[in-house]
Amino acid sequence: MFKPQILQSQLIKLVPMTMRYLDAYRAAGNFPEIWQHMSMNRCETKEIARNWMLEAINEMELGQQIAFVTVDKKSNQVIGSTRLFRLNKKDKSLEIGHTFITPKFQRSYVNSHAKYLMLQYAFEILNMVRVEICTNETNQQSRTAITRIGGHFEGILRKHRRSPNGEYRNTALFSITNDEWPKVKEKLLKTATQKQEFEVTISKRG
Template identity: 45%
Template sequence: MFTQQIHQTHKIALEPITTAHLDGLYAAGQHPDIWRWVLDNYTATPDTLHNWFTQSAQFNATEQVVFAIVDKASKQVVGTTRLFRLDSDNLAAEIGHTFISRDWQRSYVNTHAKYLLLCYAFDALSLTRINFNTHENNYKSRSAISRLGARFEGIAYKDRLLADGSYRNTAKFSIIDEHWPELKKQLEEQL
């Protein structure tokens, strides 16, 4: 089971999301490019964001924990990410539903956030497998996942029905516990 706690490096903090983060999250999500490959733009309006917070971000705390990503120097909310789909029988979970403000993409934010989530998953929860999924055509996301050291496992065709009625083919990646110690060392060198 997940615990609601703050995880941090010297540059960012992952804070369990609360209503206090919503204004910053709304501001972070306003560039349309962020939502090109995402299933739903939950920052479209303040009401949409509030509905997402109450209905999705708080859904089944035994299976997920949703974090606001906060830049420590500026104290600015720069996005959100989550650890979810906890499978306690198989000791697996997924990292995703991440968005980072366009101003903070290709900075240190994603590496630090994913490092913290992976440490929590493997070191604190003793999970054996972490999954990452993204749209097959979202090459920016696929590249970011690969830079973490995740292994590409293939494409799942027509994996998700999108809001516009089309289907997403999903690029699937994973990190397993045997690979984590070496990947952890590599990520720490990047921090």
């Protein structure tokens, strides 16, 4: 069901991940502060980044997810990454996650544009009825950002994820449903200076 697509607004592009982006991906994510609430630093070394990307690309080829690199259109610079994954065909649900944004572009238009593009694709193209977004319980910046775009807080999943060092984290679970999407969409559009900045283009992988 997942077929890699390029999603873009006037300001960013979400481009399906390929290994040609390895160096740019690592450069965007090679900041320890990005990973302080995650299980591990996926860009700590080039080898770790390569293995993480290869795993994502393999799952894309199996049709299980779409992993994107986030590209700033003005500079043509890779500024982060995000994914659509955990597709449940029976219940028509999926998750948005594995998201990071390089520090220079945090608290900018990037998160709103990226979430808009993926939510529109999920609800209007894939006809999903539920989209989940999860984050570490302690990551208040991420929780605030998810709430700001219209995510509904459902609760805390206790001891939900295990990190490589064996410790468990609690996960804050948010969701957006298809009946909520029109209001969420309107809210996201209002965050832009001009509505046309959120016009979406969907094209085949190139």
